[in-house]
Amino acid sequence: MLGPQEKNCPITHYRKSQNIVQDKRIWVTYKEGVYDITDFVIEHPGGDQILLAAGSSVEPFWMLYAVHNNPHVLQQLEALRIGNLSKQDSQHSLENMSDPYSSDPPRHAVLKPASVKPFNAETPPFLLVEQFITPNELFYVRNHLPVPQIDPETYELEVEVEGSNKTVLLTLDDLKKFPKHTITATIMCAGNRRSEMTKEKPVKGLNWGPAAVGNATWAGVRLRDVLKKSGINEDDKKWKHVQFEGVDFDPTGKTYGASIPFWKAIDKRGDVILAYEMNGSPIPRDHGFPIRVIVPGVVGARNVKWLGKITVSENESDSHWQQNDYKGFSPSTNWDTVDFSKSPAIQELPVISAICTPSANEVVKVQDGHILVKDLGYAWSGGGQKIVRVDVTVDGGNTWHIADLDCQDAAEPPQHWSWTLWSARIPIRSGIRNVEIWAKAVDSCYNTQPETFRNIWNLRGVLNNAYHRVPIKTQ
Structure with missing residues (x-):
């Protein structure tokens, strides 16, 4: 049951709009506690995802976005407690929970996890430099959501030109009919070596060591060939960005997304490929099977895995990971003063x-x-x-x-x-x-x-x- 002060105030299931409805409050439960997160939602950069838990338990939400289930976040949550549930009500609210990560692929035991759900892990540094080409099983893993299960026989990639009726659907076999292009490229997470920066002053993010990086040989079709086949003129000055969407959905229907500049996507020297092979084998599930976009020279966050859609656009991707994450700021910027709209999304990484x-x-x-x-x-x-x-x-x-x-x-x-x-x-x-x-x-x-x-x-x-x-x- 709710505490005495909450008896006359129903838990409101809230869907985010432009402005929060003033006469409604957003409550969640965690174990036996009830928490009012209304004011927190206004400032939270996570968009609709945080509202998955509105009106109910936050625990299934944290099973999906397990990185939030840590002492720092629990301390913030505790400050918002407004009441309590009985043990019976608390158990009832969780009885239908299922693990969204139960179908994730097996991983090599040597990988050192920075988080388990979603799975994020790096190779022990001494193993990382034993070979110029990082073996697939030892390549670092960076996932934001559960790994999707995709049938290559029914897989389709959608290519869309924004503002037009131009939409092309390509099967895996269709993609393999394009000329095959191979590159050897390093992919690195934007947070690589974050554990060292944290020693200067705490930051938010996975506690990566120096091995959230790997070097592999990737093979697939040039993105420029697919775009040109879809009717895109490389000299058209209208287009500024190429957006990518994965098929790793969360329950709101949101997918992981990112974008790169149009010039990088269309330029032959950009070497951007839609890869279906990694080190001579089909790309493993953890690394994007059946298709991953490889954007060489660019931060790993733009190398979208499990690629489902490409959009040629005048605009950047509106995804959370393009607009409200993977950006750099002044050392003087804190969470009270940060404005993600004032900083460009990371593309090329520094030396x-x-x-x-x-x-x-x-x-x-x-x-x-x-x-x-x-x-x-x-x-x-x-x-x-x-x-x-x-x-x-x-x-x-x-x-x-x-x-x-x-x-x-x-x-x-x-x-x-x-x-x-x-x-x-x-x-x-x-x-x-x-x-x-x-x-x-x-x-x-x-x-x-x-x-x-x-x-x-x-x-x-x-x-x-x-x-x-x-x-x-x-x-």
Whole structure:
């Protein structure tokens, strides 16, 4: 039952409109508590999704968006408590719950989860740099919703030209009739290395280490070929964006969506493909089966998986993940002052590097006055730029040593889409036992990494490309 003050106030199931109806309140329950979230909804950037729980338990909602089920959010919720349910009513409200993630695919045990539902996980860093091409089973996984089950025999991709009657439906077999195009490209999450930025000041987002990144060979059909076959003129100045929608639905019918600039989609040098193969095999379910758009040089958030629809438009995607997430802000911007409409959506990522081995506080043997580290790390830059140098220091930047670029694709910028694997032989002064290795990369436009996270901190914890620093012990 509700507490005494709520007996005359029914729980209102609310659907979001332009303005909240003033004479209605939005209540949810969690376990035995009743919470008034009306004021919170106004400020929440999640759109209609938060209203899935209106008038009922928030627990099924958190089974779908499980990232919210954490101590920080629970603390916020508790401040909104207005009453309590009996244990009987609480159990009754949950008796029909089912797990939306029950049909997710199996995953390799070595992957380290940042969240389980939805499943998000990275490879242990020392394994990440053992091969230039990341095996499918070890490639990091970034999901926002349950993994859809798609029958390739009935799969159709819709291509629409906004504002016209032009709509094309393509089966998987139709797509495979186009000329096949293969690229090797790195995909990286915008929040890669977020765990380091969080040490500067807390941020909201998955606590990724340095391995929310992978390098694979992708094969499929050029997006430009599909667009031209659908009647799109690449010289038409009207079009500004190409939008993508996945088929990973939530109960409101919302799908994951994103968009890229039209020029990137239509330019032959952009190398955007609708991929149906990953490392020579059909793309695994976790990575977008049967079709994933691969936008090389661009943040992973725009590489939409389980692609169901493409729209050529004058406008950016209106999805939550394009408009209210995956954007960078000033270090002075906080959740009280942030305005997502004032910042552009992330496309190309900045230059980055990471030390993958040795790991923090590992004991490393000194030989002939040097530590010799093979497969030390990776470096990558967005926009098709090539890594031209990796600098390493063990004395706080007083002296720098140039790393060896061990594995690097032969492609030239601005179509250099793969990462570079590097190693170094670093001199160590006699008697030094505690050392911190720093690394920074330089790309073909001579962009380099900032020294610390202090001046690039942002409330969403994205664009984490400060020097990578790993403390070790020598013997």
